[in-house]
Amino acid sequence: MDRQSIRLLLVMISITGLMSLTCCFKQTSQEGAMISKAFDVEKIVSLFCLTPKEITHNVDLYLADAHKKLAAIIAVPDEERTYDNTVRPLDELLILSDLAIAQRVYEALELVSPDKNMRKSAHNAYIKIQQFWINQISGNKKLYNAFIAYADAQKEYEGLSAQQRYFINEMLNDFKRAGLWLSDEMLAQVSSIKNELSALSADFDCNIAADASAIAVDRDGLCGVDETFINALQRDEQGMFVVGVDYPTYFRIMENCSNADTRKKLYHAFQNRAYPANNDLLQQIIVKRDELAQLLGYLDFASLDIDDAMAHSTERVRQFLADLADKALPKVLAEKALLTKDLPESVVLDENGLIQPWDFAYLENTYKKINFSVDEQKISEYFPMQKTIAELLDIYRQFLSIEFKEVPVVGLWHDDVVMVQVLNKAGDELLGTLLLDLYPRPNKYSHACHTTIIPATIKQDGTRISDVSIVIANFTKATDVQPSFLKRDEVRTFFHEFGHALHAILGAAEIASLSGTHTKRDFVELPSQMLEEWLWNKDILKKVSSHYQTGEALPDELIGTLISLKDLTSGYWVLRQVFLSTFALSCFEKADNKDPHLIFKDTHKKIMSSIMAYVPDVHFYASFGHLTGYGAKYYGYLWSKVFALDIFAQIKKHGLLDPVIGQKYIKEILSKGGAQDPNELLCNFLEREPNAKAFFEEMGL
Ligand SMILES: [Zn+2]
Numbered sequence: 100m101d102r103q104s105i106r107l108l109l110v111m112i113s114i115t116g117l118m119s120l121t122c123c124f125k126q127t128s129q130e131g132a133m134i135s136k137a138f139d140v141e142k143i144v145s146l147f148c149l150t151p152k153e154i155t156h157n158v159d160l161y162l163a164d165a166h167k168k169l170a171a172i173i174a175v176p177d178e179e180r181t182y183d184n185t186v187r188p189l190d191e192l193l194i195l196s197d198l199a200i201a202q203r204v205y206e207a208l209e210l211v212s213p214d215k216n217m218r219k220s221a222h223n224a225y226i227k228i229q230q231f232w233i234n235q236i237s238g239n240k241k242l243y244n245a246f247i248a249y250a251d252a253q254k255e256y257e258g259l260s261a262q263q264r265y266f267i268n269e270m271l272n273d274f275k276r277a278g279l280w281l282s283d284e285m286l287a288q289v290s291s292i293k294n295e296l297s298a299l300s301a302d303f304d305c306n307i308a309a310d311a312s313a314i315a316v317d318r319d320g321l322c323g324v325d326e327t328f329i330n331a332l333q334r335d336e337q338g339m340f341v342v343g344v345d346y347p348t349y350f351r352i353m354e355n356c357s358n359a360d361t362r363k364k365l366y367h368a369f370q371n372r373a374y375p376a377n378n379d380l381l382q383q384i385i386v387k388r389d390e391l392a393q394l395l396g397y398l399d400f401a402s403l404d405i406d407d408a409m410a411h412s413t414e415r416v417r418q419f420l421a422d423l424a425d426k427a428l429p430k431v432l433a434e435k436a437l438l439t440k441d442l443p444e445s446v447v448l449d450e451n452g453l454i455q456p457w458d459f460a461y462l463e464n465t466y467k468k469i470n471f472s473v474d475e476q477k478i479s480e481y482f483p484m485q486k487t488i489a490e491l492l493d494i495y496r497q498f499l500s501i502e503f504k505e506v507p508v509v510g511l512w513h514d515d516v517v518m519v520q521v522l523n524k525a526g527d528e529l530l531g532t533l534l535l536d537l538y539p540r541p542n543k544y545s546h547a548c549h550t551t552i553i554p555a556t557i558k559q560d561g562t563r564i565s566d567v568s569i570v571i572a573n574f575t576k577a578t579d580v581q582p583s584f585l586k587r588d589e590v591r592t593f594f595h596e597f598g599h600a601l602h603a604i605l606g607a608a609e610i611a612s613l614s615g616t617h618t619k620r621d622f623v624e625l626p627s628q629m630l631e632e633w634l635w636n637k638d639i640l641k642k643v644s645s646h647y648q649t650g651e652a653l654p655d656e657l658i659g660t661l662i663s664l665k666d667l668t669s670g671y672w673v674l675r676q677v678f679l680s681t682f683a684l685s686c687f688e689k690a691d692n693k694d695p696h697l698i699f700k701d702t703h704k705k706i707m708s709s710i711m712a713y714v715p716d717v718h719f720y721a722s723f724g725h726l727t728g729y730g731a732k733y734y735g736y737l738w739s740k741v742f743a744l745d746i747f748a749q750i751k752k753h754g755l756l757d758p759v760i761g762q763k764y765i766k767e768i769l770s771k772g773g774a775q776d777p778n779e780l781l782c783n784f785l786e787r788e789p790n791a792k793a794f795f796e797e798m799g800l
Contacts, residue, residue: 100548101599101616101623102206102728140518143532143567144510146204146552151220154205158224161198162231168192173241180249182257186267187559189246193236194554194611195564202228203552207569209301210308210544211536212512218542222301229297238290243279246270262774266610276406278395285394292391296384300727303380306373307722308544314364315339323357325476331578344369345539346546347575350588353457354464355476359445366457370717377721381695384727385686389693399689401731408621408732409777416684416734423737424677424706426800430670435710438462438668441469453712463668471660478661479584481644481653484537484574487585490643491593492519494633495601498761500524506532513540521566521604531555531566531604538583539573546724547572547592549599549627554614555606566604566615570596582647587661590643591631598627605765608774618773621735626769628736629743629750632797635665636755666799671710673737673798678706680734682720687731695720741794742781748793749785 149157168188175184193199205221205228212218236242250267259267278289317339321329328351333341342348342365352365388400397403401413410416439448443465446458454462467473492503501521508518517535522528539545548571555566572592577583585593599616602623606615616623633639637658644653653661682702686695699720703713720726725733746768753760767784781789794800 100546100596100725100728101602101627102548102550140506140508140532143518143534144508146200146567147208147512148510149208149217151214151216154208154217154220154224157201158205158227161196161201162228165192165196165198165231166235168196169235169239169242173245175245177245177248177252180245180252182249182259182263183559185245185249186263186270189242189270190266190610190612193232194614194617195556198228198231200553203550207550207552208512209305210548210550211569211571213540213542215542217512218305222305226298226301229301230294233293233297234290237273237277237293238279238286240279240283240286243274246274260609262609262613265775266613269613272407276395276403281394289391289394292387292394296387296391299380299384299387303373303377303384303727304724306376306380307724309542310372310545310722311343311541312368312372313341313343314361314368315341316358316361316364320358320361321352321356323355324351325355327578327581344372344545346573347539347589350460350586351476351575353460356461357443357445359447359458362445362457362461363455366714367717370456370714370719370722372722374718374721378695378718381686381720381726382693385693385695388687388730389689400687401684402688404687404731407619408735409619410621410734410738413684413688413731416680416738419738420677420680420684420734423673426795427670427673427677427798428709430666430800431674431710434668434670438466449712451712453708454710455712456714459671459711467664467667471664473657473660473664475586475588478653478657479586479589480648481646481651482585482587482590483645483647484577484583484585486645486647487590487643488593490645491590491597494639494642494756495597497756497758499601499605499765500758500761501530501605502526512536515540521601528563529565530563531568531600533600533604534567534569535572536569537572537574538576543573544571545573547596549596549603549616551603551615551617554611554617555604556611556614557607557609559609563607564611566606568600568603570600572596584647587634591634594630594634595627598630599623601630602626602769602772605769606772607770608772610774613774614772616772619777620729620732621738622742622773622777624736624739625743625746628740629747632744632747633755635662636751637662639755669798670800673800674706674710676737678702679723679725680737681706683723683726683729683733684731686720686726741791742789744793744797745789745791746781746784747797 169192172185172188202225205225208221209218209225212221250271278286281289315335315337318329321340329340335341342352342361344365349365349369353362356362392398392400392403395403397406405411405413405416410419435454439454439462442448443462446462447455449455464475467475495501496503502524504520504522506518506520508516511518511534513536515536515538517537519533519535520529521531521533523530550569550571551566552569553564553567556564558564574585574589575583603615608614640658640661641652645651682698685698685702686693692698692701696718699718700713700715703711729735746764750760750764763784768780771780
């Protein structure tokens, strides 16, 4: 997941990454003071090392500064407007100003700070800044008129670059989608709804992060789970084991625990995170988003949301999802027959012969254990975290011709956080700084994501602003007796989020608003999902694995088995992604039924009913965080995966560590970020039109 200042983009309907102003007739830079901090470890620490009081105080200073910059852009007489006094300052205000960077810092602190007061101050400051964007940028007719005046009169006469022209076009479309052509009265309504949505979305995200649900079980309830894990669990006053809903715990239980009752109880707790609080919030978000879309002249929010995407229309997305479901279904049925042929003792199908959702991961894991002696827990012993990460970095080092340097750091929001500098091959240019926050803790964002704090940008004078990014994950932490082992799925997650981070760090767009991961939402998951594919290559698996006791790599035979099992449940994976995508789309499409629970029931019936039993008393959507950030565009994962696999197939022909194809990939895809039409990027890399052939092949469909 990439949080491209997600809420901001979504609520604003993406004024292309946002704008930034200032200006004055000369080429005054709109970058804030924070930019100069991106090069110095202590200064990066100082971006985050704040007290709640400082946050509250600083935000007003940044707002005052942003108001000044905005006023300066507007004040330019129309006949004197140029790219440098109108468009560039807007781009910089939106992304590189202190206000913009502070907002991303606050968004991150709200996700990761262990201090409740910090999270609260960060939350409030975030909302305050969001209101500035909504009211002063996406609802500001004077700014719109200034931009139009420039676009209409001058762009023809300046020697603009292709990226600059693309940006102007994107901005004009964004302004249109923001409703700046509406009457003042209607525009005020739009802004008011956006402000409400901003607060609702932030609360929705907060409730998910704050959920600390757990179940209590006795020792028998943990049958099948390994001793070390059980011994690390907390006990309550009655001596019962406390099993939480954090990702490592959840998956450990669901895959290994042979007590069906425990799996069922934990499944319910997990699928009811942030419920009922978010049920009500989601209903309000759905209603408000539709109101917003209709004010802006769209049929529904999905149409508005997808208008700016690669797919462009909801009809095209529906068709895409339907085609994938059709293609996946025969394989799904075959997978079900295979997994349920010999049921383990604790698994009972429902009266229609369907799998209970709390049994699926257990069934799959048991099938692999019994038939192939594949035990994911045992395999994870070949992926001790430190060593695995070092090898993963070495892959990027070779493929992308970059270097990494871990830098000692103190004073960030938590001692777990590690700082890594990314350098060019010669080691003499800093490309970006990564902050890795990889272990779960109370009140921390429970999923995995990447977020950009300062985007890599090529400045007008040719120098580079280096990226600052954060990768958040929730991997199993080391205990006194055992190092942290990464399960293959966690290694995949690491590859995924690192794919986002490298997209950001290797960005070389001249438009800050379109740099790195600031792409179309249904394109942004391409680099991340493509890198996941490295893990299905024999040589790569050999390279990254190293048993924590013997230092040996995974045995060849086991690697062969793992690769042969790649598509064991790929049909189910595709179908589930189609389900989630359809659910998200349906929430925001025009319909009589807009109750999320009814949409869930209906979508389940249409898509999942051939394999999975429907469970009425769960509310997964209350913790479906993508609903705020990705809106109707969750399908973007599948959409960009199709292209990711097309590109991967091309790279595979050259070799996964081949620096020549690596450079081509950087040049044609990563460095461009969102500063060019993604269809063009794909064609340039592939040297042909993209297609879904590799996707179907890789997925075994
Ligand atoms: Zn992602």
